[in-house]
Amino acid sequence: MTSYRYTAIDQYGQRQRGVLDVPNEQALMVSLQQQGLELLTFKLGQSLLWRQPRVNTQALILFCVQMEQLLQAGVPLLQSIAELTEQSEHQGMMAALRTVQRDLEAGKLLSQALQAQPKVFPPLLGQLIDAGERTGQLPEIFGHLTRTLSWQAELLAQVRRGLTYPAVLCVMVSAAAYVMLTFLVPQMASFLQSLGQALPWSTRLLLALSDGMMVYGVWLLLGLIALIGTLMLAIRRSPAFAFFLDQRLLKLPVIGRLLHQLVLARLCRFLGLMYQTGIPLLQALEWCQPLLQQRVMAHALADVHQRVLAGESLTASFAATQQFPPLMLRMLSVGETTGALDRMLFQLAAFYDREVQSQLQMLLRLLEPALTIALGLMLLFLMAAVMLPVYDSFSSLRY
Incomplete structure (x- = not known):
């Protein structure tokens, strides 16, 4: 993976800047297009995991609460992550969820995507979500995580x-x-x-x-x-x-x-x-x-x-x-x-x-x-x- 610092423009004409970890420039353009952004400029930058703001416990609790509600309502997993990415007001959580979304689109499990970001998501999340994926109790797992983190x-x-x-x-x-x-x-x-x-x-x-x-x-x-x-x-x-x-x-x-x-x-x-x-x-x-x-x-x-x-x-x-x-x-x-x-x-x-x-x-x-x-x-x-x-x-x- 290579880290790219990019400048892009959204559908409203506003500039967006950030960092993405992708294999090459073509993957960078595809990833931005999937987010509704058009690439303007880019250059090599530091890894996203080192640059993103720190995710606090309250942001993790809110993530677990929202995931429990969306999954219990029958919203597909990938769509739930995409909606939380768009709605998140925490820059660090938004960046982390974008990486999770790309990993899910690449075929990874949610537990694998979370465990790939240990600086953002604690080990307990990945371990319990892995159990939830195996037993089919993913909404209940997010409920347990909410109470434990609280x-x-x-x-x-x-x-x-x-x-x-x-x-x-x-x-x-x-x-x-x-x-x-x-x-x-x-x-x-x-x-x-x-x-x-x-x-x-x-x-x-x-x-x-x-x-x-x-x-x-x-x-x-x-x-x-x-x-x-x-x-x-x-x-x-x-x-x-x-x-x-x-x-x-x-x-x-x-x-x-x-x-x-x-x-x-x-x-x-x-x-x-x-x-x-x-x-x-x-x-x-x-x-x-x-x-x-x-x-x-x-x-x-x-x-x-x-x-x-x-x-x-x-x-x-x-x-x-x-x-x-x-x-x-x-x-x-x-x-x-x-x-x-x-x-x-x-x-x-x-x-x-x-x-x-x-x-x-x-x-x-x-x-x-x-x-x-x-x-x-x-x-x-x-x-x-x-x-x-x-x-x-x-x-x-x-x-």
């Missing part, structure tokens, strides 16, 4: 809402500390040292911090940036280090439990959804591994997959990893016994979802007063460091 978006929005005030407060505390150490304290340093008395430890510490910030502040900032960059590079390049880091995160007192339950909720929801849509259990266990986004739990699920493949029961396989709580094991055992595994998984997902939301709200409620107290203690330290030597100086005066 759950993820709501959880993320809740986290963002809860972290807004603490983030603003952290920025204010950092800005106040920087101004204090680089501007206010140097202004008062000569005055405090001119008092001619032994300075208390708080004042000496404040002056030392101010001198260190003035001399090494830039180097500390550069070192912090370098440390963060090195950490991100190590996570990307070293699977062993990334696995070790995920292990440490799971063992943190409060954050670890919250992260563990969040992964369990995601696992139960995705596994139940795949199993309900007709995906074989072994394949569902394999497909769920990258969706967990937590290496320790993904490794445990891979172990479960191997044990089930070797003939062990699902409950025994989960229990052998020692990464899943007793409640989940009991519910899985009931689901295996009664043949209602998907219903048990959805109940577990709802339970862990409530636990995550409850613990997250409690954590955020504790975080706000903790940051407020930290700001108050910083101001108290500043007042004590400045006022104590002044008070000692005035108390030593004789009238």
Whole structure:
């Protein structure tokens, strides 16, 4: 495929610019004619997947909702994609759907067309739509995807809402500390040292911090940036280090439990959804591994997959990893016994979802007063460091 940057004119005489990935110039002209455009000029350009705007979760949810409605109404698949391409107001989604439309016209399946654009459509979409194509339940699959993506978006929005005030407060505390150490304290340093008395430890510490910030502040900032960059590079390049880091995160007192339950909720929801849509259990266990986004739990699920493949029961396989709580094991055992595994998984997902939301709200409620107290203690330290030597100086005066 070659990327072409083109300028074309539509039936109303308006110019349209964009980028298309096609084999040659003739295919470019044919593709534009199918879209009702007449080619004016073109030149080689960057790939469309690198240039198109980012597609957010809300655009994906709207796509799933519209596809469910159109397919349930009996509109053919190719026509549904074409209508959504024309109606889309999101430039990134419009460009992605145009590529999907061309792939469908070339004979590809919808799941293959979506999986060809991993930067736009997450793996879950392609996997579940593949199952829907095999079972003939494509409208129902889009309905499940709508609810799943909405759950993820709501959880993320809740986290963002809860972290807004603490983030603003952290920025204010950092800005106040920087101004204090680089501007206010140097202004008062000569005055405090001119008092001619032994300075208390708080004042000496404040002056030392101010001198260190003035001399090494830039180097500390550069070192912090370098440390963060090195950490991100190590996570990307070293699977062993990334696995070790995920292990440490799971063992943190409060954050670890919250992260563990969040992964369990995601696992139960995705596994139940795949199993309900007709995906074989072994394949569902394999497909769920990258969706967990937590290496320790993904490794445990891979172990479960191997044990089930070797003939062990699902409950025994989960229990052998020692990464899943007793409640989940009991519910899985009931689901295996009664043949209602998907219903048990959805109940577990709802339970862990409530636990995550409850613990997250409690954590955020504790975080706000903790940051407020930290700001108050910083101001108290500043007042004590400045006022104590002044008070000692005035108390030593004789009238």
